[in-house]
Amino acid sequence: MTRALLLLARQAGRLKIELVQSCLQAAELIHILDQGMQVLSLFAPNLPTSAHRKRDQARKDLQKLFQKVIEKRRETGTVGDDLLQIFMQARRADGSACDDYTIVGLLIAAIFGGQHTSSITSTWIGLHLVREKDILCRVMEEQEKVLQGQDGKLNYDALMQMDLLHRVMKEVLRMHPPLIFLMRQVENERTYKGMSIPKGDYLFMSPAVTGRSPSLWAKPNEFDPDRFAEPRVEDKKARLTFMGFGGGRHSCMGEQFAFLQVKAIW
Structure with missing residues (x-):
C-alpha cells in the first residue's frame, strides 16, 4: 500500500489530478480487499465480520471505478494496449464475452496474483x-x-x-x-x-x-x-x-x- 502511494505521488506532477485521485482510490480499495482476506475467510468467507463487510463494500466500489473505464472505452471506441483490453476482448470457448463483473474480477485477481x-x-x-x-x-x-x-x-x-x-x-x-x-x-x-x-x-x-x-x-x-x-x-x-x-x-x-x-x- 505504502509503495503504491509513493509511486503515484512521484508521478503526480505528470498526471491529471483526476487520474491520480482514481489511482489512489483504487490502491486504497485494493488494500481493504487485502485486509479482508484472512485465514477465517478460507473456511467462512461470508461470515458477517467487520473485515468481510469492508471487503465486500470495497469490491462493489472497485466495480464502479473500473466500470467507468470500461464504459468510456466502449463509448469512445478506444482500444488500449493493457490487460483490461485483453479481458474485454476475450471470448470463451462458446464465443461469449465476459460480463463486466467478471472482467473486474479478473483484474483484481491479476493484481493480487503478482503482488x-x-x-x-x-x-x-x-x-x-x-x-x-x-x-x-x-x-x-x-x-x-x-x-x-x-x-x-x-x-x-x-x-x-x-x-x-x-x-x-x-x-x-x-x-x-x-x-x-x-x-x-x-x-x-x-x-x-x-x-x-x-x-x-x-x-x-x-x-x-x-x-x-x-x-x-x-x-x-x-x-x-x-x-x-x-x-x-x-x-x-x-x-x-x-x-x-x-x-x-x-x-x-x-x-x-x-x-x-x-x-x-x-
Whole structure:
C-alpha cells in the first residue's frame, strides 16, 4: 500500500489530478480487499465480520471505478494496449464475452496474483543470500559473466541465462512457499488408500509440507539450490514434487513471468 502511494505521488506532477485521485482510490480499495482476506475467510468467507463487510463494500466500489473505464472505452471506441483490453476482448470457448463483473474480477485477481507472492519470495531470497555468502558470491559471478555477454544490458536473454539465480528462487519457493496450501474440488467420487472421497468435497494440499518432506528431498531443511541442478534434479523424482506454482491443469499461469520479475530484482 505504502509503495503504491509513493509511486503515484512521484508521478503526480505528470498526471491529471483526476487520474491520480482514481489511482489512489483504487490502491486504497485494493488494500481493504487485502485486509479482508484472512485465514477465517478460507473456511467462512461470508461470515458477517467487520473485515468481510469492508471487503465486500470495497469490491462493489472497485466495480464502479473500473466500470467507468470500461464504459468510456466502449463509448469512445478506444482500444488500449493493457490487460483490461485483453479481458474485454476475450471470448470463451462458446464465443461469449465476459460480463463486466467478471472482467473486474479478473483484474483484481491479476493484481493480487503478482503482488504478495513476488514480494515475499524476493524477501526470502535476500535473507538466504545474506546468510549464505558462498552462494551470494556465485550468484554475483554469474550475473557479471552473463551481463558481459550482453554488453552490460539486463534484458530478457540475460535473465534467462541466470541459471543459478533461477535455482535459488526455486529453492526459496520450496522452503518458503507464499501459498501455504492449494485446494481442489472433487468432480467425481474417488477412493485413495482405502478412503472414499465424495464428489463435491474439497482436497487441500500444502506445498510447505511437500517442500520439506524427507522422502522427496535430501536434507530438506538446508538451503541448497544445487539440488535442482544435474545430476541431482531432486524436483524430478516424482510428479508434483515441486509445487511452488501449484500443479496440474490449474497451475499458475504467471510462473514464467514470476521468475523473470524476481530475477530482475536480484
